Amino acid sequence: MKKSTRIGLILAIILVAALAALAEWLVIREDDITKNPSGLITSVKMGGAFNLIDHKGNAVTEKNFLGNYVLVFFGYTFCPDACPTALADVALVLDELGRDSLAVTPIMITIDPERDTPDVLSEYITLFHDRIIGLTGTENQIKDVAEKYRVFYRRVDDQEYSFYLMDHTSFIYLVDPKGSVISLFRYGTSPSEIADEIRKHMKG
Amino acid sequence: MLLNYFFRTGIFFKIIFSFVVVAFIQSSAVASEFQLGSLTIKDPWSRATSSHQMSGVVYVKIINSGNHADRLIKVESNRSKKATLHDMILDGDIIKMHSIKNGIEIPANSEVELEPGAKHIMLMGLKTKLDRGQTVGIALHFQHAGLIEIKALVFGAGSRGPKRENIKGGLQGDQRKNAHRNH
Incomplete structure (x- = not known):
């Protein structure tokens, strides 16, 4: 094999591996998921460090939330x-938990940092519960945390609207x-199911 | 002693007042029924928005007691520049919204409910934010039955609708908030 062919081949393999890694990064792999007997997903390898801005305009990292359970x-x-x-x-989960809810910090991370400034987030989240924390950041900061949580999001522009929506x-x-x-809860999981799961972890 | 404290701080009156508000909103929710031929439009409701939100939603139940199917083909609202029929779908675990092009069929002798996480009326380009307790005027155009104007009651931002309103939801959220302030 000629040297240049060998380099080409190695480059092609690296490219394919990189693309596969990227594809897997964006979706949740079955290998990363542990389920309990009722099919509820109980653990997933994901999450990690982030640098974001909260709805009051303060810079926060994942370290600000250590010591409490967090619903993201x-x-x-x-x-x-x-x-x-x-x-x-999420507000109902807090209600269900009663006093235990004090050990849970609910966080909404926006996937639309362009429009969701701290002020916009602040007015919005207080409509739901005064303990919910809204997080935003630069486009890259949001991209980074979304990747760590394997979140897919995409801006959808439709000629019918004067503004855009997001798939996520x-x-x-x-x-x-x-x-x-x-734990990871799919859309539509009932608040009582989520509260039960949190309690189970609290009891250890 | 404790009762005295309640009276003095005004908490007592606030509690009574919130009960009156709840009773009022519940009774008006129950009373909201509109008739158009064999179509009954029941309990239209909406959710409060922040001043930054450009869109809102209206949900409603449509009962067709007639022997002919009808179709909801167009919607309009006095609170937004535009209103459309929208659907939320889950594509795997991805939430997607799309507008419904050919209207919503209301089959004969059946009911169709527009509800959270499914088909809904989307208010696009809100003129002003929607506050709890306000109403949203909606015009529903049916292919056969024609036009009817209804009023949707605005519940809390996280409300699950009139059925759940007396159990948990937006109103309770507001009461809870007030309770926090009083402490």
């Missing part, structure tokens, strides 16, 4: 139907006090 949800405030439902669910994945993540994602 990705969405955007211009979302008229699905996101309010998910946020209402819809999981609610439970992060433990040490910062690891320990």
